[in-house]
Amino acid sequence: MFRKILIANRGEAALRVMRACRELGVATIAVCSTADRGALHARLADERVCVGPDRLEDSYLNVPSILAAALSRGADAVHPGYGLLAESGDFAEACERSGLAFVGPRVRHLRLMGDKPRARRIVEKAGVRVLPGSVEPLADLADVRAVADEIGYPLLVKAAAGGGGRGLGVARDAEALASAFALARSERDRGFGNDLVYVERYLERARHVEIQLLADRDRRVVLLGERDCSVQRARRKLVAEGPAVDLPRGLRGKLAAAAAAAAAAVGYTNVGSVEFLVGDDGEFYFIEMNTRVQVDHAVPEALTGVDLVREGILVAAGEPVSIGAAEASVRGHAIECRIRAAGPRGATSARYAVRAFHSPGGLGIRVASALEVGDVVAGDEVLVKVLAHGATRAEALARLRAALPEVVIDGVPTDLELHRGVLADPAFARGPVHTTWLDAR
């Protein structure tokens, strides 16, 4: 087992990793920027290293500085959390070159699944259907047009190195294609990506369903249920819930088998999830694989009782997965709202000081947040995640509806009302909804 893990993240993600480390008796090193020296994650870790100035690129994305921190403090592993460097093959490789274990999948998994067209090819070869689309990543608008003519509209244009709903655009006709292409390419500037794009058929009426899995180094894959993340605004997930409501008969098993096949195709290890689009006809298509702990990992955790972050650390340390069955038993129903700061549209540079904060409580409620009074938050930041677990969907929903009005975040405009609207909407209560439902609402 590791003795000391550097956590290359901040906020709630860093706190989540810290908890798992404490349970395992592993010491923690937090990294922070000069602006975050007093932040919660920096205060709660066993050690704290300031790795650079305020800008993300200079601190939390500053790989040499993070590695120097790990090495000079005697860490033997690095946990990237989720977000930031979590899916960077370059970062994982740099860790391993420095003799530090990377808590996550292998470098090749990050690279293979991070390159969307390549991931499609691999997964398709493993017998999992993908949406009709470009076989190779494309760099020119002319090539994009050629593929578009072949597949037909509407089309989705994605950055090859994007993720989390960034750099995606829908083109309903040839005219809209150029701007969708430009949007996808702009993603290059955000991290380790290239400027290639990827085009595929766009399904208008579909659900977004993910299968959670965990695989150890002996390639034993354990499935931990699915979650439906179809409630999205502008492709950003608002609500995740599991199990998915009213899946067509037999489909759950097929999705699980497809996810396991996708993971097996690359010999995947550690925590991951496989995203599918599920059409009204029951057909389903691989979208991508998330090669990390997911932001909404609390949903499978609530359903199975398995601590995914803890298991991920154990697997990275060479331990076998501790779950006996190939499929963890799922109990009850869980729904999670991801509540964001919601500044005026377009004002991405807005900053707000938190004046009061109260986490809701109650039976079956789990809250994830690193918010503190006095924090200054960005206009679109995730502030708090509130999950409700119950024996049935109705119970989980009732608990979540009762919990949201108890969230107090003074000083910051949030999308709490939007979440309350979703939970109160008969269409959501009836379920299921499509990925386009909320935007059209």
Add this chain to the structure above:
Amino acid sequence: MFRKILIANRGEAALRVMRACRELGVATIAVCSTADRGALHARLADERVCVGPDRLEDSYLNVPSILAAALSRGADAVHPGYGLLAESGDFAEACERSGLAFVGPRVRHLRLMGDKPRARRIVEKAGVRVLPGSVEPLADLADVRAVADEIGYPLLVKAAAGGGGRGLGVARDAEALASAFALARSERDRGFGNDLVYVERYLERARHVEIQLLADRDRRVVLLGERDCSVQRARRKLVAEGPAVDLPRGLRGKLAAAAAAAAAAVGYTNVGSVEFLVGDDGEFYFIEMNTRVQVDHAVPEALTGVDLVREGILVAAGEPVSIGAAEASVRGHAIECRIRAAGPRGATSARYAVRAFHSPGGLGIRVASALEVGDVVAGDEVLVKVLAHGATRAEALARLRAALPEVVIDGVPTDLELHRGVLADPAFARGPVHTTWLDAR
């Protein structure tokens, strides 16, 4: 079902009741003192009524004012929460005389069980063993001495109207008896009590085990598991956990049967729990019945998934209990720490301003608190309850050990370190411990 409930409480207890009301679609009225107009419970209720000045007696214990608030705002029921007026038969009676439903047991249950010697007699008649002690409440030291000579030392002297570890004293010999008697009588000043005391044999090496139950108006009693509350400092509970570790074979069933018999003896309805002292020899003795939702109700809730506060409201509204079996199935293990402000010994009037507060999170963690930055808290107030649930005791304990270091309460001295010490103590980890363990540690 009720339409509008006045919650005659504040802080975390008021929030807890509010949640259940929201789930049931019942409107809420908060009461507050002039000092609490901006407090969380007052802000989160649908309506808020200031019922008097800052002193408890003038506001939260001001029965006429509370009832006037309920009547003038059109409430049809009053929920006392836990603490304050929750076990006052006079308050329940005043509610009912005003045409307001009291959410809790019947007035006679409060009166019968609130009068400790009477409760003993009733329960003894129902076949449940009680500790040798005074049959009648005593008013004179001379009478106390007479009983003491009969029973022998060590002895426990209790206020007949006390509760929660207040007004209790141990007398190891005739000399100590006078001061224990004086202490017990002082409890009279704290609420609705009389100045009578009650004397019983003191068990040095015993565990404190409580059985949770819920009974509807058809006298159907549902048992919801037991919890061990033996970790006490100066008779105040620090830790509650369920199930009780290593109970002698067959004892769990006997305790449950005794609790059911005690409840049946008075025709009890609503939420309640029956306290027992369990000796090393496996003999057990009735202590008292708590005729309310308990402060540590989250333990049985975690174990059974049953929302006790919600069920209590339903039962008060005349609904039958919704749990199918006579004994709810218990799943996993739960441990809860009750963290208090801990000012310097004797400085009960100390006040502290909360400068930072962070609730721990994580899988299986439930936090209950109404603390906010800027709050001014008293030197011995319960600030936050942290519960961990896991599949096994070891898992629950590991989760709780990891959660406590994440509790941030700046500006207030707390007993967090004491809790951490308990959780880290091999004697506690091995379990079980006696009620005197922590004080002797």
Add this chain to the structure above:
Amino acid sequence: MSPRRRASVRAGRSPATHAPAGGRALFDPRELGKLVGLMEERGLVELEIEGGGERVRLVRGRVGEVAAPEIEASARPTRSARRSADADGGVRPITSPMVGTFHRAPAPEVPAFVEVGDVVERGQVLCLVEAMKMMNEIEAEFRGRVVEILVESGRPVEYGEPIFLVEPV
């Protein structure tokens, strides 16, 4: 259970114009509580802030054993709080000494005890507050002219809620 109180500051007279700028009200008790916390923490005895038409001055001293000063404001400006602020030019509120239902007249179809413009004498009955089926007479605490009646007859009132504004004469 032990008493809990929120730190806050007596809503003093000092701010010439109470104009919270853009939701960032300095007079938010929470905000003031933080300032007081800061003072305690850093050993300040005096703190004065002015800006955006607002001014706050806090002076710390020993007040019994409680460090935090007295309390009188609420996060959400209630009617009572707002009205008190108006009470500047000599006009004083008369508040309800109890919780109950406000009645302007002793019975339906009967004239109200007082109307706006009336001059009332000290001890004169101004209204009834019905609590627990008892009608309680509320008397004027001083001689003055009724400037405004803040609560509608038949509506509930809380403890300390201003019901009349009276200008001493």
Add this chain to the structure above:
Amino acid sequence: MSPRRRASVRAGRSPATHAPAGGRALFDPRELGKLVGLMEERGLVELEIEGGGERVRLVRGRVGEVAAPEIEASARPTRSARRSADADGGVRPITSPMVGTFHRAPAPEVPAFVEVGDVVERGQVLCLVEAMKMMNEIEAEFRGRVVEILVESGRPVEYGEPIFLVEPV
């Protein structure tokens, strides 16, 4: 993920030049905390700032025994913070521009680059910071006398951590 920052203030030069930014910076208790920090650091008992329609006045002193509790959770005074406080009489810290391991000498068994009392020239190598197996030379930013060496050789340093105190000469 979007950038999150804790409210903070650039370590200003002096109160006189600390112009409130954005019209609300000064009112933030955290902002004020920084000012108080400055006062403590420089031994000020009173501080008044005016500008942009804002005014802040802080007076430091003792208030009986009220609320002395040392609050330091959010700002566990790190070595760097404490040492900066010493930097009074013109003494200035030299901070590490990178994360790594501090070395006073180019190799074991070899004399250190500098000792306390040495006068160093601008550009003179003061120490090495080892990061990612690379030895990085840290040079003096100005001419001065080494007053104190704050970190033990072989110990890790973080970004911005003061490692030398140097008195300009």
